[in-house]
Amino acid sequence: MLTKGDDFPLHQSAEPIAFAGTDRNFYDRYFFNGYAPDGSIFFAAAMGFYPQLGIVDAAFCVLIGGVQHNLRASRRSAGERLDLAVGPIAIRIDEPLERLTLTIAANDGPLTGELHFTARHFPIEEPRFTRRNGTRLFMDYTRMTQNGHWSGWLAVDGRRIEVGNDWAGTRDRSWGIRPVGASEPQPPPQGNFHQFFWLWTPCNFADRSLFFHSNDDGEGSAWNRRAVLVGGASSNGGGERHYADPGFTAEWQPGTRRLTRLTADFDRSTSLTLTPSGPLFAMSGLGYTHPVWGHGFDHGGLDVAHDSLSEAERAWGNPLAMHVQALVRAELTDGDRTDVGVGVLEQLFVGPHAPTGLTGLMDPAA
Numbered sequence: 001m002l003t004k005g006d007d008f009p010l011h012q013s014a015e016p017i018a019f020a021g022t023d024r025n026f027y028d029r030y031f032f033n034g035y036a037p038d039g040s041i042f043f044a045a046a047m048g049f050y051p052q053l054g055i056v057d058a059a060f061c062v063l064i065g066g067v068q069h070n071l072r073a074s075r076r077s078a079g080e081r082l083d084l085a086v087g088p089i090a091i092r093i094d095e096p097l098e099r100l101t102l103t104i105a106a107n108d109g110p111l112t113g114e115l116h117f118t119a120r121h122f123p124i125e126e127p128r129f130t131r132r133n134g135t136r137l138f139m140d141y142t143r144m145t146q147n148g149h150w151s152g153w154l155a156v157d158g159r160r161i162e163v164g165n166d167w168a169g170t171r172d173r174s175w176g177i178r179p180v181g182a183s184e185p186q187p188p189p190q191g192n193f194h195q196f197f198w199l200w201t202p203c204n205f206a207d208r209s210l211f212f213h214s215n216d217d218g219e220g221s222a223w224n225r226r227a228v229l230v231g232g233a234s235s236n237g238g239g240e241r242h243y244a245d246p247g248f249t250a251e252w253q254p255g256t257r258r259l260t261r262l263t264a265d266f267d268r269s270t271s272l273t274l275t276p277s278g279p280l281f282a283m284s285g286l287g288y289t290h291p292v293w294g295h296g297f298d299h300g301g302l303d304v305a306h307d308s309l310s311e312a313e314r315a316w317g318n319p320l321a322m323h324v325q326a327l328v329r330a331e332l333t334d335g336d337r338t339d340v341g342v343g344v345l346e347q348l349f350v351g352p353h354a355p356t357g358l359t360g361l362m363d364p365a366a
Helices: none
Strands: 026-035 041-050 055-064 067-076 089-095 099-104 111-119 129-133 136-156 159-177 196-200 208-216 222-231 241-243 247-252 259-267 270-282 303-309 324-334 337-350
Touching: 026 111, 026 337, 041 089, 041 270, 041 324, 055 089, 055 111, 055 136, 055 270, 111 159, 129 222, 208 324, 208 337, 222 259, 259 337, 270 337
Parallel strands: none
Antiparallel strands: 026 041, 026 159, 041 055, 055 067, 067 303, 089 099, 099 111, 111 136, 129 136, 136 159, 196 208, 196 337, 208 222, 222 241, 247 259, 259 270, 270 324, 324 337
């Protein structure tokens, strides 16, 4: 089962690259987002490999004029790990950890484009995520995250939009174990998704980047939490300031589980305030929790599809809009210095979370 990857020093075991450990839920994934300086356009893309399932899938979405346009594609991989194209969606690694190109070729949907990502700094490595549901391994993965600038163009329904280097965004790479593909025939007794509290907040400032995330249990104890402040210049990880256990407070939109404000305190002199400033992006466009286009589903060969979600369809209560990213105004206070920038507040809240008042499985915040 030799593939192109076997000619690169990438092996992690005595097996060929096509074989990734023993867990059927192993995945290897790219994620991107980007936004216009005025927040009027937001786009996101992803590509995921599932070696044990023999599947690779991808998606590209653009939120413009209140409508989220989604393009999705899936194919069987035959074990090949270096073919970074799924139907019309392709990724090219121009310079590892520095520059990548995302191409959306003409298709029967409304989206096309060629977008170039240039990193602002060396990627940060988030702490390894390991979580069990009882005796069952639920998650075990690593993610590296990196802010950058975009250039190139995209088009929606034939309207071409030039993307200048004043467009910012974030990309990440994650790999390891998550639930993927068809549902397990015998899930853990308490279920796979009975409680999950997730915040992820990459922010861009003029000459710095800030990353904060938290995975909490129902009592509010963090099983994975970290904040990192890094300078804008690429520096092989130099200049990073890590905060191991920040505290945060949440303010809720009444009758929902959506945030209207998040404040995080990293130490006595460093804090972050995030205020949503635009429409919400539904992560189901990229396959997250989607009932048909979920990650690693087998579509029987190459399959390409597109749809859209109106603003009303992305309102609270639609299962396709439980997991969202919100463009935010970010205010960073660091001693006597205050920076104002832009970022993304990703949020997925299932089950209780005592410190913020969440109860039940999906009961709205009080």
